[in-house]
Amino acid sequence: MLPDNGRMPNARDLQPLPVPPGSGALAVLPALTRALHGDGPALLPVAAGDAAESRRLVAALADGTPLTAAEDHPDDPTALVIATSGSTGAPKGVLLPASALRASAEATHRRLGGPGHWLLAMPTHHIAGIQVLVRALLAGTSPHAVDTSAGFRPDGFAAAARQVLAADGPHYTALVPTQLARLLDAGGDGLATLREFDAVLLGGAATPPALLRRAQDSGVRVTTTYGMSETSGGCVYDGRPLDVAKVDVDGETGPILLAGPMLARGYRHQPDAPAFAAGWFRTGDLGRWQDDRLEVLGRADDMIISGGVNVAPLPVERVLAEQPGVREACVLGVPDQEWGEAVVAAVVPADPAAPPAEDALRATVRERLGSAAAPKRIAFLPELPLRGPGKPDRRALAALLVS
Known part of the structure; x- marks a missing residue:
């Protein structure tokens, strides 16, 4: 029986995990490994370089109270709580079990062509960045990271990419459209190394079709992704769901709903969040099917x-x-x-x-x-x-x- 406060016996704590920018993010790998194995506390990644924002998120989400019975499970521990402001600006903590992170990473490898070597180019306190590290850990490979201490620079990308490309096997990275545009604009070594990756996941924001065509015409193997923190990252690649993901559109053109083992447990301090119901997550995005591909039309509240x-x-x-x-x-x-x-x-x-x-x-x-x-x-x-x-x-x- 659970105590009256709803906490499990020996309830686990939620511990802030300050993540350095750029290549310094690789320092979190030991803590991330323990979290995936269920050892120690759940982790709340925060940007080490933004003290004010980190304090705000810690005060709202890692406020000294252990995870409740609805927020954790001894057989499938919550590994990460990813902070997201969504479209409202109010911080929400997305509760991601270790099994959800694994399901997403393994499905990504199956779609792309098998486990491989990963280059981190995005902030690791966001789901897209930390999933790069999760995929590398599950693949048994050593990730490399772009030095972004002076911002994202094509020459810095090229230097880090060469380290990844030197290893045998598939090579992957993940970018946002702005980073891809900078690499295409600069040309040179940055674009040359980008062409050598077996897959470049592109997400975080809508990709303009002209940018996608330009990348493809330049020989870049781009895979567009759709997903969010609540789905452990991208779960629809090039408009088609990963093999673990289920997608439903409410009506011919309507809200997008997602389900599958990559789904979050819910939100921190919100046991009855209406977005999670009957095993489905109601995204707040509008979409429609174009043949067998999902077309995302944007946020309903936009x-x-x-x-x-x-x-x-x-x-x-x-x-x-x-x-x-x-x-x-x-x-x-x-x-x-x-x-x-x-x-x-x-x-x-x-x-x-x-x-x-x-x-x-x-x-x-x-x-x-x-x-x-x-x-x-x-x-x-x-x-x-x-x-x-x-x-x-x-x-x-x-x-x-x-x-």
């Missing part, structure tokens, strides 16, 4: 209602990003007296001194997606504000555009 018409931002972003002279685009709705919400686009031009013509961009969106989707305003920015592993920070961008 949907813009302009003049009574629903406008999904992601298709508009894809059209804009395909146009000559556009490097990146982010679309959102801002309050408008006439339309309720006005469709506004933030565009990063390939050449800041010669941005594309606004009228031409607007006309192309109108022709492809209808007049309601055409941006009422287009703002040219030197770069998009980002959060997490390469996602556009829509709240920061909305504040910027409204101001």
